[in-house]
Amino acid sequence: MQARSYKMTVDQTEAMARRAALITALAACGDGDRAAFRQIYDMTAAKLFGICLRICGERQVAEDVLQEVYLIIWKRAPTYDAARGSPITWLCVIARNRALDWRRSKQAHFAAAHDEVDTGKFAEVADEAALADDALMLAQERERLHLCIDQLDDRPRAAIHSAFLDGLTYVEVAERAAVPLPTMKSLIRRALLRLRECLRDDG
Structure with a gap:
């Protein structure tokens, strides 16, 4: 010990x-x-x-x-x-x-080249980036952030991992979880607020 x-x-x-x-x-x-x-x-x-x-x-x-x-x-x-x-x-x-x-940029170029722009697929992504970055910046140590993430329920924890640790866009996270994009944005937004509270409490 x-x-x-x-x-x-x-x-x-x-x-x-x-x-x-x-x-x-x-x-x-x-x-x-x-x-x-x-x-x-x-x-x-x-x-x-x-x-x-x-x-x-x-x-x-x-x-x-x-x-x-x-x-x-x-x-x-x-x-x-x-x-x-x-x-x-x-x-x-x-x-x-x-x-x-x-x-x-690559996704937008691909869509334009094939003339198959789908506003649902290539819509605004990670539009909560400022909030996400703010939450990440509040973590004084990486360990604290991961401890707080581990306290989330299964769905929000998986979404946070996908969006901010695996680097997926909100659209991709929603598709992976088979839920509507607005639902996924709302879930991630609530999870980020919980992370903020957790990090503030630990500080």
Whole structure:
């Protein structure tokens, strides 16, 4: 038991040190420090690439999207506020949003090319993105967020996993669950509000 507690303490210390280093690097990057930008890349590229690959589904595309993600990070670094959430969560939100933008663009192009635009299929997706991002940004540590997600009932938990961890659009989540899109949006909206409450209580 003592060994396990010691390991948890070591892991927590390492996580805190890594977080502090990333916050410092983002602050320096915001001031135009290219060495700090390189440090951010080295510390986070593998994780952000995994997000891009999962959403885009193609390795070459994911690599291209990842380059765009880091261009966005370079530009937005001055806006990062450590008081609002952990740096890795902030970076993951940027990667997820950019990868989803690519996928929506691909879907729209495919629909136009085949002249089969279906407003039901390619309608506005993830229109609660601001609320979702806000909920994610409230998580100071990833573990806290997952603990709160695990407290949800089966349906909302599956929907949150699909929409924000697997990177599916609201339309795709609704189709997977075989429910109308408005029903799925309402279910996810309620789940996000519960996550906010859970994260606030844990804070």
